[in-house]
Amino acid sequence: MSEIEKNEVTPGERVFRVFNILFFVLFALICLYPFYYLFINTISSNTLSADGQINWWPKQIHWSNYSAVLGLDGLSTAAMISVARTVLGTALTVGASAFLGFMFTQPNLWHRAFWYRFIVVTMYFNAGIIPAFITMKNLGLTNTFWVYILPGIVAPFNIILVKTFIESIPRSLQEAAEIDGAGIVTIFWKIILPSCTPILATVAIFSAVGQWNSFQDTLIYITDQKLYSLQYLLYQYINQAASLASAVKNSTGGNLNISQLASQQTPTSIRMTVSIIVILPIMFIYPMFQRYFIKGIFLGAVKG
Structure with a gap:
């Protein structure tokens, strides 16, 4: 048998590779979608987001949620x-x-x-x-x-x-x-x-x-x-999202444009925006250590 014949990929192997790639791409998209869903809801109209109308694409994009939440006390x-x-x-x-x-x-x-x-x-x-x-x-x-x-x-x-x-x-x-x-x-x-x-x-x-x-x-x-940690504030914000939405509206007065944007704050926008702010650092840092993480787990779990 020649070297070319040995390395020839059979039709069954091609089909398996295609389905294998499609499966893991789909699995990756399923894992990423919750983060994507949170993000598009934080930059979309707060009214549409509260009504559950933002599922795939952002609508009426704005960034006031982040400036409002970052301005919260503490x-x-x-x-x-x-x-x-x-x-x-x-x-x-x-x-x-x-x-x-x-x-x-x-x-x-x-x-x-x-x-x-x-x-x-x-x-x-x-x-x-x-x-x-x-x-x-x-x-x-x-x-x-x-x-x-x-x-x-x-x-x-x-x-x-x-x-x-x-x-x-x-x-x-x-x-x-x-x-x-x-x-x-x-x-x-x-x-x-x-x-x-x-x-x-x-x-x-x-x-x-x-x-x-x-x-x-x-x-x-x-x-x-x-001495409160960021995660503890997140815990409090999620439990008090309705009152925080009202506080954000009251704390951003004085500037007409900001007030108009802040008036759209809702408990849903507060929850999602704070969640994004808290998880972003880990999402950026984790990929930097990914290759060490995989190698370390394998070599640290099995002696030999």
């Missing part, structure tokens, strides 16, 4: 809190997961098996909301920014991912460094850490999405409005 402060907790919380979680994952691969770690099981068991058991609140209060973390950061630094699932990934790295690299006189910190910083980019990017995505989307910790531990 939104800029909440955005800074969410950005700060996401950046700092992600950095500390990635660092702790990397170092602990590395240490749990070291045979000479004191009672390594005990400490590893001690951390893993916390994935299956927790004390509940009330004991957690009492603990945070006794530690002086309630109504402080650090209640967003400290409880999430040690994440058992992330540690397991990193540990499994490091176990796939040839042990000979560390042994060679030890022969040259390198210590644990040097080995971790100069050998292990540069080799863990895919799994650390994966952990960073998990942590960043979790920090950005979290609102329950604000609900439980925070009463100071200066």
